[in-house]
Amino acid sequence: MVTTAGLVLSGCGQGGEQNNNVIDYWLWDTQQMPAYQQCADLFQEENPEYTVNVTQTGWGDYWQRLTAGFLADTGPDVFVNHVSRYPQYADLDVLLPLDEQPATADQREDDYAEGLTDIWTGSDGHRYGSPKDWDTIAMFYNNQHLEDAGVSPEELGSLEWNPEDGGSFEATIAHLTVDSNGVRGDEPGFDKDNVAVYGLGLSDAGGGTFGQGQWSAFANSNGWQATDTPLWGTEYNYDDPQLHETLDWYFGLSDKGYMPRFGQFNEDDGTLQQLMSGSVAVVTDGSWMIPAYAGNESVDVGTARLPAGPNGTAPSMINGLADSISAETDNPEAAAQWVEFLGSEQCQSVVAEAAVVFPAREDAVERTEDIWREQGINTEAFTGPIDDGDTFFMPVTSHGADVTALTGPAFQEIWADRPPSAEVLDPMNGAINDLFIADAAAQED
Template identity: 30%
Template sequence: MNKTIKRVIGGTTVLLSTLILSACGPASSSNEQEVVLNYSIWDAIQEPGMKAIATAFEEENPGIKVKVEVTPWEQYWTKMEAAASGKSLPDVFWMHSNEISKYADNDILMDLTDTVDNSGLLEMDAFPEELVELYQSDDRYYGIPKDVDTIGLWYNKTMFDDAGIAYPDETWDWDKLLETAEALTDKEAGVYGFAAPLNRQEGYHNFIYQNDGYVLSDDKTTSGFESDKTVEAVQWYVDLSLKHHVSPTQKKFSENSSLSYFQSGRVAMAYFGTWMTAELANNEYTAEHADVTVLPKGEKQATIFNGLANSVSGTTKHPEEAKKFVEFLGSKEAQEIQAENGSALPAYTDAADKFVEHFNQFNMQAYVDMLDYAVIKPYSKETVRWENEENQAIMPVFNGEQTVKEAAPRIVKNVKQVLEMEKR
C-alpha cells in the first residue's frame, strides 16, 4: 500500500512539476513588467498628434508604453528645472532653442550621437541644417529635430473684400503693407490695419533681417542694435502704432493680444508663426475669414525660423527604450503622422506636404516656401537672459518714451554683458 501510494504521489509530483514548469514558461514572458516612458510636451493642441505617434511606436515595440504629459508653456521650464535638479526629468521631452545650451552643457541630456550614427530610421540630411546644428554641442547631438516654423502674414479676407483691396502676395513690400494698413484702419470703429506688438519672433526681428540688419553678431559677442540697419527697421515697426496709428499701441496690447484683435475682426493683418495655425483653424471667425501669405519684403525677403527637438533625460531609468522612442520620433513615419494630424510643420522636409494638405483651407504653402530664405532665430548659450535685457530696454520705445536710437546704447551694453559672461 505504501509503495502504491508512493508511486501515485510520485506520479502526481511529477505531473504537478510538469504543469508548474509549463505554466511558468509563458507566464514569465506575458507578465514581464511593461516599460512606461513619460513624454512631456507643452502644447495641448498637439497632444492628439503626439499620442498618435506614441500609438504607432507602441504597435511596433510591444512591451513599451508611452505616456504623453502636457504642461503649459508658462509652467513647463520651471517644472523641468526642478525635475533636473532632482534627477527626475521625463524620459523624453520637448526641447526649445532658448534652453538647449543650458541643458546640453550641464550633462542633463543624454548624448544621442551614437543613436544618430547607428540609426536605420534617422536621416539627418532630411532636416534643415541650421536646425540640426542648433541642437548640437561640440558636434554631439542632444536633440532630434521635431518641427520647423516660419512666420506668415495673416489677413482678413472679408475686410479686404469689403474695401475692394487685392489680397497680399509675394510682391508686397513694407510700403505696400503700410499703404494697405492705412486704408483698412477705421479709428472711429476701433479697427486697425495691422498688429505690431512688442514681439520678437512674430514681430520686429523679421523686419530687422528684411532690412539687412542683424540681432546678434555672427560671433555672438554683441547686439545688432549697434547697426543703423537694425535701428532703422525697429523704428519703422514701432512707428506703425506710434506715428501712423495703423496698429494698436503697446498699452492696448497689454489688455488684448494681437490674436484676440485678429480673431475678433478688429485687426486686418497680423504676423503669426506656423504653430498658431491649429488655433486659427479651430476659431470659427478666423476659419471663415482668414488666410495667410508670405511676409512683405524690405531690402530683401526674410523670415525668422525656429524649431523644436525631442531630447532624452540623462538620468532616465529606461535609456534603451527612450533612445528607441526618440529615434522613432525623428523618423519619416512619425514626422508624417505629426503632419497628418496638423500638429506642426514637420522638420522632415519631405513630410511638409501632408501638413499643407491638413490645413487646405489656408495657403499653408507660404510657410514652406519661406524656408528658402528663412533666418534661424537668434540664439546663444544664454538666449533667455539677453532677450530679457533687450525686452526691458526696448519697452520705453514701444511706450513712446524713447526712440530706438536713444534706447540702442543700453541694449548693446546690457546684451554684450550677457554674451561676455557666456564665454567665461
Template identity: 25%
Template sequence: MKKLISSFFIIVLVVFLSACSSSSSGSDKEVLEVALWDENVSDAVDASIKSFNEEHPDVKVNVTYTPYANYWTKLKTSLGGGSGPDVFWMNGPNFYKYSTDGLIKNLEPFIKEEDKFKKDEYVPAVVDLYSMEGELYAAPYFTDSVGLYYNKQLFDDAGVDYPDDSWTWEDIETAGEKLTNPDEGIFGYAAHTTVNQQGYYNLIHQAGGYVISEDKTKSGFDSPESKEAFSFIKNLIDKGISPSTQKQIETESKQLFMSNKLAMLPAISVNTPELYESLGENLAVAPLPKGKQEASIVHGIGWSMNDKVENEDLAWDLIKSLTSEQANKDIAESGFSIPAMQSTGEIWLNSVPSLDLQVFLDAQKNGVAYPISKRTSEWQDIESKEIQSAFLEGTSIDDALDRVAEESNRILEEENSE
C-alpha cells in the same frame, strides 16, 4: 507581545493591500514621462505613442502639457532636482543652456548605422540648431517659419487688395491705415513688441541688420538697421494701425486676429490650424512684406532626453517613434506645422487646401536661422525688458536698443571667454 504581533499583522496587511493596489492599477508597468507645451499637437503625439506601444506593450507613457509661460521654469526645476520628464520638447533659445549644463543627453551615441533614424533626412538647419560640435542633442520634430496671415473679409470690407509677394513695408502702412477702424476696434496690422520671432527679428533682418553676428560675438541691436526696424514699429503704433504694447500685453494679437479685430498678423506656421479653425475660408496667408530685403526667421522644435533618465534605450526608442517618417506624416497631415523630415514637407501643403502654405516652405529656403548663443535666454530677457519698457513708458527706443546691445555684448564676450 500582543502589541508587537498586532503591529506585525498591520504591516503585513498594508504591504499586501499596496501590492494588490499596484497590480490592479497597472503600476507594475515601466513608465516614461513626456513633457511639451502645445496641446494642438496631441493627436500626432498620441499616434506616435500608440506606435511605440506596439513594440513596447508593457511601457506606460504619460504626457504632460504645460503652458509655455510656465514650461521652462517647471522643467528646469524638476531636472535640476534630479527628476523631471524622460523625454521633452527643446527649443533654440534654451538649447545651449540645457546642453552645457548637462541636463540633456548627447543623442549621438544612440544613433546606429542600422537605425531608422538618419540625421540627413531632416531639415539641416534644425539639425544644426540642436547640435554641438557635430553631436546631436535634440531630435528634430517640426520646423516653423513666418508668414503674413490676413483676414479676407476685413480686406473686402475696407476695399483693400490682398497682400502678395510684391508687398513692402510701405504697403503695410498704406493698407494698414485703410484697414484700421477705431470705431469698430479694428487694427490694420500687428507690429509685435512682445514677441521676437514673429515680429521684430524679421524686421531687423529685412532692414539689412542682424540680432547677433554669425560668429556670436556681437549684438546688432544698436545698428542703424535695427533702429530703422523699430522706428517702423513705433510709427505703426503711433498711427493706431497696430495695437500698442500695453494692448498686446493685455490681449495677445493672435486673439485679436481670431476675433476679427485685426486684419494682418505676422505669425509662425504652427498657428495655421488654430487660425483656420477660427476664421475658416476668410483666412489667407502671404509672404512677409520686405524691407531692403526679404527675411523670415526659421526655427524648429526637437525632442531631448533627460540626462538622468533611468532607461535610456527605451527613451531613445520613444524618441525614434516620435520623429519617425509616420510621425512626420501625422504632423504634416494635421496641419500643425512643417515636419522636420524633408521627404514629408509636401504633405503639409495639402493640410489646409484653401491656404497657400507654400509661402512657409519658400520662406525656409531663404530664411534666417533663429539667433541663439550659449546664453540666449539672458540677453533675450534684457532685450524684452528694455524694448517693452521703452514702448510702455514712451522713452527713447534708440537708447533702449543701445542698452540691449551693451548688455548683450557683455554676455557674448563672457560666453566666448568661457
C-alpha cells in the same frame, strides 16, 4: 543664477526608484498631445517591453516644472525642447548627446527640412535634439476687411517696405485702418486717437527677444543680424543702426494710429483674438497658429507673404522644435529608441495627418499642406521663404535666459514709451556682450 547653480550642484534626471521600462515624455502643446499619444501607442505595439507616459503642461509652467524636475530627480526621460532654452541645458550637461546613442546616431540630415539639424547641433559639435517640426512667419488677414478696402490678396502678398516712408506696405496698412467715423488712415480727417479697425495688429509686449512673429523679418530684410554668426554667436548686435531705424519705423506705426498702442488691448488679446474680433485687418504670426486661425469659421482668414525689404528679400525667421533626452535618464537606450521613433516616417506621418504643425521630415510635409489647403489656407506664404532660400535662424547662443531677461523689458519700453530705440538698446547690448566677454576671460584663466 540660483537655478543655474542648483543644477550644477545637484544634477538632474530620474530618481533611483523609477521603472526602467517606463519612458516619461513631456510636451507643452495641448494640440499636439493626441498625435504623440498615437505615436506612443504605435511605439508600444512594436516595443511591448516599454511603456510611454505622455504628460502635457502648458508653456507658462512647463520650463519651471522641467527645471524643478532636473533638481529633484523627477524630470522626464525625453522632453520637447526649444532653441531658446537648450543652450543653457547643454552648458549644464543635463542633455544626452544624440549622436552618441546607437538608436539616434545615424539620423539623416537630409530627411529633415534644411537647417533643422544645424539648429540642434551644439557649440561642441554634439547633437542635442531630434527635429520634430518647423515653423515660419507670414501674414494672416481678415478677408472682409481687404474686400472693403479694395485690396486683393495678391496685392497684399507682393508689398515692399523701407524705413523711410514704409513703402507700399505702410501705404496698404494705412488704407486698411479705419477710424470710428469710417475715415481710412490714408484719407483726410483720419482720427488716429479713435480707431475702429487697425491695419496691423501687435501683441506680446513688442516682440520680446528676437521679435520672431513681429519685427524680425523687417529687421533682417534691412540687413540686421542678431548675432555675429547665425548660430552660436558670441556678440549681439542690438546696437546696429539698421535695427534701430527698423524699430523706430515699426513701432512708429502705432504713433500714426495704424497699429495698436501698448496696452490698447488686454494682455490675453493676442493677434489671433485681435484679428477674429475684427479689430485689426492684418497680423503677422507663426505657422504653428494656422489651426487656430483656420478653425474659426466666423471670419474668412487668408495668408500672404511678408513684405520685401530694402535688401530685396522677403525673409522669414525659421525655427524648429526637437526632442531631447535627459542626461540622467535611467534607460538611455530606451529613451533613444523613443526619440528615434518620434523622428521616424511612421510617427511623423501621424503628426502630418493631425495638421497642427509642419512636420520636420520632408516626406511628411506635403500631407499637412494638402489638409491646410483644403481648409482654405495658402501654405505657400510659409513654405515659399524656404523654397526661395529666404529664411534665417532664430539665434542660438549661451546666456539665453539672461538675454531674455534684459531684452523683454527693453522692447516693451520701446513700444510703450516710444523713446528712440538706440537709447534703450545700446546700453542693453553692452550688458549682454559683457556676459560673453566674461566667458572669454574665464577660459583664458
